[in-house]
Amino acid sequence: MDTLFLDFLQNTGFFLCDYRNLIMILVGMMFIYLGIAKDYEPLLLVPIGFGMLIGNIPIFKGFGLGIYEKGSVLSYLYFGVTQGIYPPLIFMGIGAMTDFSTLLARPVLMLLGAAAQAGIFITFLGALALGFTPLEASSIGIIGGADGPTAIFLTAKLAPHLIGPIAVAAYSYMALVPVIQPPIMKLLTTRKERLIRMEEPRAVSKREKIIFPVIAFLLCCFLAPAAVPLLGMLCFGNLLKEAVVTERLANTARNGIIDTATILLGITVGASTQGDVFLTRSSVGIFLLGALSFAVATACGVLFAKAMNVFLKIKINPLIGAAGVSAVPDSARVVQTVGKKEDPTNFLLMHAMAPNVSGVIGSAIAAGVLWSLMV
Amino acid sequence: MYGLNAITANNGLAIALVGITIVFSGLVSLSIAISFLHKFLHLYENPKIFLRWFSEKTKTQTLPPITSDQRVAVKQFSLLLNKMPSHFSLPRLLHLAQLRGIKDPHSHLSLLISLGAVFPDHDGFFCWNHETVDHILQGVRVKKKEKIQ
Numbered sequence: 072m073d074t075l076f077l078d079f080l081q082n083t084g085f086f087l088c089d090y091r092n093l094i095m096i097l098v099g100m101m102f103i104y105l106g107i108a109k110d111y112e113p114l115l116l117v118p119i120g121f122g123m124l125i126g127n128i129p130i131f132k133g134f135g136l137g138i139y140e141k142g143s144v145l146s147y148l149y150f151g152v153t154q155g156i157y158p159p160l161i162f163m164g165i166g167a168m169t170d171f172s173t174l175l176a177r178p179v180l181m182l183l184g185a186a187a188q189a190g191i192f193i194t195f196l197g198a199l200a201l202g203f204t205p206l207e208a209s210s211i212g213i214i215g216g217a218d219g220p221t222a223i224f225l226t227a228k229l230a231p232h233l234i235g236p237i238a239v240a241a242y243s244y245m246a247l248v249p250v251i252q253p254p255i256m257k258l259l260t261t262r263k264e265r266l267i268r269m270e271e272p273r274a275v276s277k278r279e280k281i282i283f284p285v286i287a288f289l290l291c292c293f294l295a296p297a298a299v300p301l302l303g304m305l306c307f308g309n310l311l312k313e314a315v316v317t318e319r320l321a322n323t324a325r326n327g328i329i330d331t332a333t334i335l336l337g338i339t340v341g342a343s344t345q346g347d348v349f350l351t352r353s354s355v356g357i358f359l360l361g362a363l364s365f366a367v368a369t370a371c372g373v374l375f376a377k378a379m380n381v382f383l384k385i386k387i388n389p390l391i392g393a394a395g396v397s398a399v400p401d402s403a404r405v406v407q408t409v410g411k412k413e414d415p416t417n418f419l420l421m422h423a424m425a426p427n428v429s430g431v432i433g434s435a436i437a438a439g440v441l442w443s444l445m446v
Numbered sequence: 447m448y449g450l451n452a453i454t455a456n457n458g459l460a461i462a463l464v465g466i467t468i469v470f471s472g473l474v475s476l477s478i479a480i481s482f483l484h485k486f487l488h489l490y491e492n493p494k495i496f497l498r499w500f501s502e503k504t505k506t507q508t509l510p511p512i513t514s515d516q517r518v519a520v521k522q523f524s525l526l527l528n529k530m531p532s533h534f535s536l537p538r539l540l541h542l543a544q545l546r547g548i549k550d551p552h553s554h555l556s557l558l559i560s561l562g563a564v565f566p567d568h569d570g571f572f573c574w575n576h577e578t579v580d581h582i583l584q585g586v587r588v589k590k591k592e593k594i595q
Contacts, residue, residue: 178478178480276487279480282487290472440469
């Protein structure tokens with residue numbers, strides 16, 4: 072009886088616990104706190120945070136419980152991450168929620184979404200310089216796209232062993248957009264520039280909105296075919312929304328499907344951050360590079376907007392360049408907040424949505440390009 | 447391998463340049479396409495604009511045969527017109543024509559107007575067209591564009 076009791080005790084979490092599991096449990100609790108108390112991306116941080124708790128319960132290896140063990144329930148759910156199934160489903164939901172009107176009204180703002188993607192490629196170089204392999208560097212660089220599903224999708228294809236740290240870094244920085252972006256935006260712009268008022272966008276017809284996803288998909292995917300899974304689903308979701316006759320499908324895409332995919336993705340990504348796998352030197356490097364990537368992407372967007380003003384007759388507020396990173400709609404909200412601090416009657420949110428949604432398209436193209444260049 | 451050596455060894459700069467170029471080309475071509483989209487749709491919704499374009503006919507007008515006297519008068523008028531300001535009054539032209547002794551100035555001026563060599567500027571004055579006068583003198587056909595509304 073003593074032996075049985077001793078065996079049981081040796082299999083408990085208290086006995087098997089490692090300091091790394093405890094650290095990750097604390098990080099998970101912090102994610103849950105930030106999501107609930109601070110309202111930082113709660114739909115992502117709460118599932119990821121709880122997933123971290125699940126993944127870091129010390130378990131006896133061989134029971135078939137861990138996410139990395141063959142045949143476990145979690146490993147089946149994680150299959151959707153490693154095979155890149157959830158990100159396109161999330162993209163379909165995003166497409167079904169996104170209104171591209173402001174982009175259609177002023178297509179030139181799309182360039183800001185392209186400029187912000189420079190952060191991806193600059194970070195790619197930084198990661199190479201730090202000794203990461205090209206496949207790993209590509210996956211790290213994509214964090215600068217500020218698009219969690221894209222980062223997970225590309226990492227699943229190129230460096231599956233880094234999904235945990237990259238997904239956590241990408242979603243953490245997305246949640247920290249209101250903290251990371253404002254200082255960079257203020258540093259790179261003058262008060263006079265921040266006060267610029269944007270002209271009212273023209274009215275966009277329903278027909279334009281319906282045709283746009285088809286044209287966008289064909290044009291971008293003929294140029295970068297590897298972007299098909301993400302862009303295809305994004306444009307398809309948007310077509311469902313704009314077509315009106317498919318309202319039921321659009322509703323399912325933007326509610327049931329995106330919610331299910333987000334829950335499964337969040338919980339499994341969180342569970343994949345087991346202390347012994349996650350807390351490595353490369354994870355620290357990924358977090359540092361991720362922050363750099365985000366900052367560079369923001370700076371590129373703002374600087375490009377300033378450069379555009381040299382040539383444009385009707386000036387644009389360079390703050391909206393920061394919305395070129397595709398954290399929809401957080402970075403657009405940040406632009407609105409920073410602009411409103413200078414002039415409470417200046418409403419930039421609507422204008423910032425244009426580079427913001429073009430950033431989503433841009434990061435999907437960038438992921439496709441990196442995938443095709445690496446494979 | 448670290449630093450610049452790692453970037454060079456992995457062809458990093460080329461990959462980054464190609465990557466950013468493709469992203470830019472994709473979004474630039476998309477922005478160009480959608481900037482024309484509403485214009486195309488406007489044409490599609492208002493096909494009359496198309497019809498107006500194609501209804502612009504080019505008509506070839508044949509000059510009526512002119513006599514040698516008329517040709518001489520037109521030549522004299524052209525010499526006179528050369529010295530006139532770009533916008534002139536018709537009575538002044540007639541007055542000068544009479545002073546220079548041009549034969550039947552009224553009828554010859556009427557001929558120039560009917561052939562489009564002298565035409566109103568819609569501000570009460572008249573202008574003249576060098577080319578048309580030259581064509582009259584050479585006896586060539588004059589091409590005239592007419593818009594059918």
